[in-house]
Amino acid sequence: MFERFLNWRMNYVVVLAVIVFAIPLVMENPFYYDMATQIAIIAATVVGLNLLVGYAGQISLGHAGFYGIGAYFSAIATTTYGWPPLLAMIVAAAVVGLVAYIVGRPILKLKGHYLSMATLAVGFIIAIIINNEGQMTGGPDGMPVAPFSLFGWELSSFGLYSFFGMAVPGHVAWYLVMAVILLIAVILAQNIIDSPLGRALRSIHGSEIAARTVGVDTARYKSLVFVISAIYASVMGSIFAHFSGFITPAIASFDYSIVLITMVVLGGMASPMGVILGAVALKLLPQFLAGFQEYETAVFGFILMATMIFMPKGFYPTAVNFVRGKLRKSGGEA
């Protein structure tokens, strides 16, 4: 029974579900909920990015751009033009998917650093457009966003809801909704990874030559996964816009793209649980380092460097291998 659970491909999703739903039992402070919801949004974004980086082995340095398009499309469509938020989110995802396909098709034929440079440029262009189209986006000052609503039911951090007779404050409701969305995002990603499609993606990372000889149209698969990961970013951008109620161009910036990539690499490429931990660590670390004041950036950099030197596979896979090794050892002696 336990053995079967250990070998089940979705076992970590159960663990993740237990953790995210246990948090409300021990946490009360609205500030923590705000943090937890933001982490869940970012975690779902990097789960999508991981499909591209961790599994297909393609580096994108412009993903914040797609996140930004999702956020700003939703913000403008709902706040300025009064669209229903869900419709805006879906149209935004379709637009981002199209943009990713159009730019991805030619640039994914590039290899290594050229691909990174091309995605970098795409991210920059998106950030520049958001910064300069002031009358639509509010420019560098940002813009307010209407709260999320569905069929007249509004989800706001400041509202009060009842769920099966229990009073649930808005910030907890947002957290729970986002927790469910994160779990769905993880399950869909894991399904892709475990499918023939996922196998083709991993083979591109493992040996592109092998992939091509067995008939994998590598250019097509690369652009497909680029589009999927861009859509993940777009949807999460839309959700973030409604959640935070105010967005600035910082979310579409190059810095933010780097943060996303760092989360993937630090937590563990090709490991959904790993990249989620990467998101948690990178969001929380600055909070803990606040005590170091002016040394904060230096300590942060040191931690990143140490992780990459001593745990090049990322900390989650390293930890799992360590525990497995211990178990095997004790099993062997018994």
Place this chain on the structure above:
Amino acid sequence: MIDVKGLDKVFGGVHAIEGLEFSVDQGQVYSVIGPNGAGKTTLFNLITGFYTPTRGEITLNGESVVGMDPNRLAERGMCRTFQQMQICMNMTALENVMLGRHLKIRSGLLSSMFRLPALYREERACRERSKELMEFVGCGNYINTDASAMSYGALKRLEIARALAADPKILLLDEPAAGLNATETAELEELIRKVADEGVTVMLVEHDMKLVMGISDRLLVINYGRKLAEGTPEEIRNNPDVIAAYLGG
């Protein structure tokens, strides 16, 4: 099945392949031999679409395949292995073979994301077939092993299993016996025979003369990118040009 006419490949100033002509018939075991640097692997890379010829014509079943991508050639039933093995070390042995059946799988993105029953059935059939092939090539006890944990000889056979998983009509093996010991080479010979008996055309680049002479229907000898001789193993063995090229004369 394969017809090559007036094939030239120039790298910078070097003529790697010069005016090569030959044809391979369906169901043959056709070997290409020659000293190191003669252009054997270049020839394979030209046929399988990794290189584009400078001049000349390559046809597969009457259709010109010059400039066609390897994945398009795979759709036409051509598959190959490599001298420098190309194995996905980030996957298990079985997954590597299952990858070989890529073109047989119809399920798309939606059935993958939501794991629809059609995908499940297809995957199960693919897994069964891949396990059979691993048994067939003699990797049966590595099914759940990570590819990165397998020995060199086992990986060589695994690469053949992956190529066979695509149900190829023509299989190109680039130095399959390199680095194998005598027992392993004998097993490989047996394996190639079994594959050929199933009606698959096999093209072989190999240095092991005993192996080549034993299983080939026809041989092509090249030296400095040019055809030196072509014929049955018996004819090649007695050809004075070949003896000169190999033994120095």
